Amino acid sequence: xxxxxxxxxxxxxxxxxxxxxxxxxxxxxxxxxxxxxxxxxxxxxxxxxxxxxxxxxxxxxxxxxxxxxxxxxxxxxxxxxxxxxxxxxxxxxxxxxxxxxxxxxxxxxxxxxxxxxxxxxxxxxxxxxxxxxxxxxxxxxxxxxxxxxxxxxxxxxxxxxxxxxxxxxxxxxxxxxxxxxxxxxxxxxxxxxxxxxxxxxxxxxxxxxxxxxxxxxxxxxxxxxxxxxxxxxxxxxxxxxxxxxxxxxxx
Amino acid sequence: xxxxxxxxxxxxxxxxxxxxxxxxxxxxxxxxxxxxxxxxxxxxxxxxxxxxxxxxxxxxxxxxxxxxxxxxxxxxxxxxxxxxxxxxxxxxxxxxxxxxxxxxxxxxxxxxxxxxxxxxxxxxxxxxxxxxxxxxxxxxxxxxxxxxxxxxxxxxxxxxxxxxxxxxxxxxxxxxxxxxxxxxxxxxxxxxxxxxxxxxxxxxxxxxxxxxxxxxxxxxxxxxxxxxxxxxxxxxxxxxxxxxxxxxxxxxxxxxxxxxxxxxxxxxxxxxxxxxxxxxxxxxxxxxxxxxxxxxxxxxxx
Amino acid sequence: xxxxxxxxxxxxxxxxxxxxxxxxxxxxxxxxxxxxxxxxxxxxxxxxxxxxxxxxxxxxxxxxxxxxxxxxxxxxxxxxxxxxxxxxxxxxxxxxxxxxxxxxxxxxxxxxxxxxxxxxxxxxxxxxxxxxxxxxxxxxxxxxxxxxxxxxxxxxxxxxxxxxxxxxxxxxxxxxxxxxxxxxxxxxxxxxxxxxxxxxxxxxxxxxxxxxxxxxxxxxxxxxxxxxxxxxxxxxxxxxxxxxxxxxxxxxxxxxxxxxxxxxxxxxxxxxxxxxxxxxxxxxxxxx
Numbered sequence: 051x052x053x054x055x056x057x058x059x060x061x062x063x064x065x066x067x068x069x070x071x072x073x074x075x076x077x078x079x080x081x082x083x084x085x086x087x088x089x090x091x092x093x094x095x096x097x098x099x100x101x102x103x104x105x106x107x108x109x110x111x112x113x114x115x116x117x118x119x120x121x122x123x124x125x126x127x128x129x130x131x132x133x134x135x136x137x138x139x140x141x142x143x144x145x146x147x148x149x150x151x152x153x154x155x156x157x158x159x160x161x162x163x164x165x166x167x168x169x170x171x172x173x174x175x176x177x178x179x180x181x182x183x184x185x186x187x188x189x190x191x192x193x194x195x196x197x198x199x200x201x202x203x204x205x206x207x208x209x210x211x212x213x214x215x216x217x218x219x220x221x222x223x224x225x226x227x228x229x230x231x232x233x234x235x236x237x238x239x240x241x242x243x244x245x246x247x248x249x250x251x252x253x254x255x256x257x258x259x260x261x262x263x264x265x266x267x268x269x270x271x272x273x274x275x276x277x278x279x280x281x282x283x284x285x286x287x288x289x290x291x292x293x294x295x296x297x298x299x300x301x
Numbered sequence: 302x303x304x305x306x307x308x309x310x311x312x313x314x315x316x317x318x319x320x321x322x323x324x325x326x327x328x329x330x331x332x333x334x335x336x337x338x339x340x341x342x343x344x345x346x347x348x349x350x351x352x353x354x355x356x357x358x359x360x361x362x363x364x365x366x367x368x369x370x371x372x373x374x375x376x377x378x379x380x381x382x383x384x385x386x387x388x389x390x391x392x393x394x395x396x397x398x399x400x401x402x403x404x405x406x407x408x409x410x411x412x413x414x415x416x417x418x419x420x421x422x423x424x425x426x427x428x429x430x431x432x433x434x435x436x437x438x439x440x441x442x443x444x445x446x447x448x449x450x451x452x453x454x455x456x457x458x459x460x461x462x463x464x465x466x467x468x469x470x471x472x473x474x475x476x477x478x479x480x481x482x483x484x485x486x487x488x489x490x491x492x493x494x495x496x497x498x499x500x501x502x503x504x505x506x507x508x509x510x511x512x513x514x515x516x517x518x519x520x521x522x523x524x525x526x527x528x529x530x531x532x533x534x535x536x537x538x539x540x541x542x543x544x545x546x547x548x549x550x551x552x553x554x555x556x557x558x559x560x561x562x563x564x565x566x567x568x569x570x571x572x573x574x575x576x577x578x579x580x581x582x583x584x585x586x587x588x589x590x591x592x593x594x595x596x597x598x599x600x601x602x603x
Numbered sequence: 604x605x606x607x608x609x610x611x612x613x614x615x616x617x618x619x620x621x622x623x624x625x626x627x628x629x630x631x632x633x634x635x636x637x638x639x640x641x642x643x644x645x646x647x648x649x650x651x652x653x654x655x656x657x658x659x660x661x662x663x664x665x666x667x668x669x670x671x672x673x674x675x676x677x678x679x680x681x682x683x684x685x686x687x688x689x690x691x692x693x694x695x696x697x698x699x700x701x702x703x704x705x706x707x708x709x710x711x712x713x714x715x716x717x718x719x720x721x722x723x724x725x726x727x728x729x730x731x732x733x734x735x736x737x738x739x740x741x742x743x744x745x746x747x748x749x750x751x752x753x754x755x756x757x758x759x760x761x762x763x764x765x766x767x768x769x770x771x772x773x774x775x776x777x778x779x780x781x782x783x784x785x786x787x788x789x790x791x792x793x794x795x796x797x798x799x800x801x802x803x804x805x806x807x808x809x810x811x812x813x814x815x816x817x818x819x820x821x822x823x824x825x826x827x828x829x830x831x832x833x834x835x836x837x838x839x840x841x842x843x844x845x846x847x848x849x850x851x852x853x854x855x856x857x858x859x860x861x862x863x864x865x866x867x868x869x870x871x872x873x874x875x876x877x878x879x880x881x882x883x884x885x886x887x888x889x890x891x
Contacts (some may be wrong), residue, residue, distance in 0.1 A: 121476040151478045160461060160488060213478065384880075478880075573711055
């Protein structure tokens with residue numbers, strides 16, 4: 051049991067964005083999170099990653115209660131996330147965006163940053179090497195010194211995903227990573243994700259509207275509607291589920 | 302022997318030095334971390350008064366220096382708690398409030414600070430070495446400036462600086478990759494307060510007199526203007542900004558403007574510059590955004 | 604002085620100060636609500652209004668009434684120009700940018716006024732009037748006029764925002780600017796009108812302050828602090844809240860001045876502001 055959500059709720063004024071939601075995710079699972087617009091998917095991500103404070107319920111990660119933790123704490127514990135609209139650091143290059151991400155960088159402390167002893171310099175070099183390897187894998191290595199804002203939309207999504215991966219998360223929350231991305235980049239992304247899932251036991255929870263993609267990569271799908279969980283099962287089960295069909299058709 | 306350099310020129314260099322310390326500290330907060338530190342003048346004042354009061358009570362220069370660095374730093378540590386609870390521009394207001402409160406205290410608690418009457422301060426003596434002439438003052442100023450500049454420049458060029466920039470550019474993104482942005486913001490406030498306090502100590506011993514009059518909002522806007530002029534997050538540019546800002550009144554004086562009016566005109570020019578720089582920067586960003594939108598065409602083309 | 608007299612006097616002082624702050628805070632809140640940035644220059648429009656009126660009434664000798672008639676519209680007009688030149692291009696920039704711009708404008712206005720009229724205290728020449736005594740509490744005619752004008756103006760404003768087309772348009776723009784534009788509202792016109800309105804109000808407030816007391820170039824800066832504190836206490840962009848906040852600030856100030864020291868008047872407002880920020884900050888990511 052890597053992630054457990056129990057009775058999680060969040061309301062904004064009178065609207066229940068997430069309503070008594072509960073589910074478990076096990077290590078190495080690839081789980082899709084779908085539902086009509088406004089069903090609470092991104093809100094759920096914000097709750098898990100600590101961006102929003104919940105109005106009830108609990109979140110457990112690696113058997114620890116992370117319900118009221120700050121975003122940086124949640125990240126340190128091993129959850130990474132991407133955003134629907136990419137949030138890159140606009141005044142940094144592609145490489146810099148990546149090397150900012152890893153945790154436990156000695157040079158990020160005042161004293162070590164000032165002194166920059168050999169250990170810090172070595173760590174910098176190791177991180178840069180790792181970042182370049184990752185850029186190689188996703189096919190962005192030729193752009194390493196480009197400003198992050200000069201990248202195309204699809205490249206930016208790849209970069210954001212790469213940056214998240216640099217934090218070596220155990221669980222990654224992907225918010226519509228394929229929206230607006232061309233087929234070449236899409237298949238590259240899927241390839242990378244599958245590889246990480248296989249080789250590094252990366253657990254993936256992915257919000258996606260493109261049914262074809264979700265149904266093909268996810269082994270399990272959770273469906274939300276109006277903040278409530280209305281279905282949870284294999285892609286085949288979900289496609290046949292009457293509630294799900296109604297949710298999407300009967301607006 | 303030595304070439305005779307007019308002491309007036311030395312004076313200008315000295316003023317540039319400690320203004321530069323202030324500007325670089327301000328830049329650390331505003332340019333690199335996105336925090337407009339309007340309380341800097343308070344830290345400067347606290348440093349100056351620490352030195353003055355230490356001197357009054359017979360303590361040597363170095364004690365005053367230590368006090369003038371640590372006490373403002375501690376205040377910076379404290380003010381971070383309320384100030385960082387709010388968004389960037391409101392941070393400006395809260396820190397401005399702190400500066401105002403400190404000013405009022407200085408102005409009114411005459412038993413401690415002699416308010417407008419001020420405290421006289423002697424010349425520094427460091428391990429028997431007397432600082433009592435323009436060249437020696439300049440030397441001390443250069444040493445303090447070098448320490449400040451090297452420290453801050455090294456810091457912003459290191460991974461630490463990366464986290465600051467990430468915090469400035471997208472704090473949410475920085476926190477979801479595990480950076481404790483609050484801690485970093487508090488730290489830069491403390492560092493800026495420390496160096497501003499040191500500048501204050503130097504100021505007290507150089508002008509030999511400390512009263513409440515310099516520690517106003519106009520002081521902060523002048524420092525801020527030099528930083529913005531030189532380009533935020535660019536300490537070399539900041540130096541040029543400071544030099545420009547300080548030489549400007551001298552240029553005005555050439556045109557026989559009366560000395561009080563020089564101050565007002567300088568401020569008017571600073572105000573106009575702030576407005577212009579904001580307009581130019583925004584125009585540049587708008588141009589870049591149009592370029593970004595063009596790259597969205599990839600989505601449609603593919 | 605008896606206790607009841609004292610309380611009455613303190614109350615009067617609170618209402619007068621509160622009325623002045625509320626007038627300025629309302630104009631400030633209107634801008635804050637629609638454009639959502641901290642506006643330093645607003646308070647300086649008070650100073651400008653007071654001094655232009657001074658120019659017409661004292662230096663040209665044309666009387667205060669004409670002074671008002673000239674000052675208020677001209678400051679309102681200047682407000683519109685400042686908006687077009689300095690703020691409109693920054694409409695979509697992060698809120699710190701127009702804040703710095705407003706700082707620039709406030710510096711320019713403040714120093715220009717000081718340059719032209721000098722830093723020394725000035726006053727309008729008003730006919731000497733008797734003070735009115737209400738149950739032992741003293742109130743001057745200018746103060747009475749201030750209260751009446753302030754409350755009257757606030758009432759008018761309240762109905763303006765609620766019932767007129769411009770008021771409704773303003774609320775739409777404040778709520779969601781892009782949506783309002785899609786609905787056919789001319790955002791530029793609305794913003795210009797609001798700037799004209801708030802600048803004009805500010806000018807009027809400046810004149811009232813001048814009538815009630817004296818004119819100095821720094822009168823705006825002192826007002827600024829209270830206005831910020833009032834609008835933050837009342838909830839950002841919340842106009843009735845700003846009015847309530849103004850009276851709260853006035854109350855604390857009057858009490859603090861009476862019971863502790865007048866020298867810290869500005870500090871009281873900031874202390875409240877910082878306390879409010881500590882307890883109920885604006886929020887950052889939106890929820891935490």
